Amino acid sequence: MHEPNSLILGIESSCDDTAVALVARDGTVAAALTQSQAEIHAQYGGVYPELASRAHAAEIIPTIRQTLAQIDAGPEHVRAIAVTRGPGLIGPLLVGLNAAEGLGLGWSKPVVGVNHLRGHLRSAELDGGNITYPAIVLLASGGHTLMAFMADAKSVEILGGTRDDSVGEAYDKVARMLGLGYPGGPAVDKLAKTGTPDITFPRPMIREGLEFSFSGLKSAVARLVEREPDVDKPTVAASFVAAAMDVLAAKCARALAEREAASLVVVGGVSASPQLRERTAEVCAAAGVDLALPSLKWSTDNGAMIALAGWDYLDMGLVPHLKPATRLSIEQF
C-alpha cells in the first residue's frame, strides 16, 4: 500500500495522447494509463486540433479515474497534481489544465504546471533509470528536435534546435507519402527494416554545427515519390531512416566531442526507434560515455514523465504556473 502524500498525479494532454500516471519521488511509476487518439487522427495524416480537444475532454476524467483505480489510490495518496502547461495545442492543453485545477480545488492539493519538454528530459529516470551528469541531451519528438547540455538535473542549455521541421514530423510526413497512416514513426521504422537503404537522400547540415534541418530531406522523399509513384516503398523507408539516423548520430557525436559530458540522454517519441537506439549506442561506445534512454513506453508522451518533473518543481519551490503556453523553450519552466 502507498503512504499518504507519496505520489504525484501527472496529467498530459498537450497533443494527441490523454495520459495520466501516479509516480513516487524516486521515479517509480505506481500506475499509468495512456489513451491514444491515433485512430481519430489517422484519416487526416496528422493531429486535427479540434478533434483532439474533444477527445481529451471525453477521456480525461475516465483516464484519471482508471489510473487511480489501478492501485486503489485516492486523494490521500496524492501529494500534488502536475499537469502539462505547454508547449502544445491550446485546446488540448486547456482540457488538462482545467481538469487539474478542478481536482486540486476539490482535493485541496497543490497543482503545478509543467513544461512538457522538461517531462521528456526526466523520462529516462523513470522506473529505476539513471542519468549521470553532465549530460548531452538529444530530444527528438514530433514537436521538437534539439541538442542540449545539462550540467546537472535542473539546468538546461540549448546547443541547437531545428531550423524547420522536427525529425518526428519528417517521419510522419514520409509515412503519409508512403500511405502508411498516422503516427508515422513506428510504421516507417517497421517498413524500413524490410528494405535496403539504396537511395542516397540528402543529410541536411550533417557537417556543420549542432542545429538541425529536416525539410530538405522530407522534400527529397516527396519529389522522388511524385516522380516515381511505383518506387519500392521499403527502399524509400530504409533510405529515409538511414539519412535521418546519420544526421542524428553525427550531431550527438559532435556535441560529445565539443562538451565534456559523462552521458548521452536520448528522449522524445523518436527515441522509441530501434535504429536510433542502436546508432546512439554506437556513438556512446566510441565516445566512452553512458547512454540513458527511457523504456519504450516512456519514450512517447505519457503522464509519468510529467509527474516526475512535477516533483522537481515542488522541490525547487517554484510558483505554480497554470497559464497554458503553446510555445515554451526547454530552458523555461
Ligand code: KG4
Ligand atoms: O514525444 P512524442 O510522443 O510527442 C511529441 O511531443 O511530439 O513524439 C511523437 C513522435 C511522432 O512524430 C512519431 O512518429 C515519433 O515520435 N515516433 C517514432 C517512433 N515512435 C514514435 N519515430 C520513429 N520511430 C518510432 N518507433
Ligand code: ZN
Ligand atoms: Zn512529447
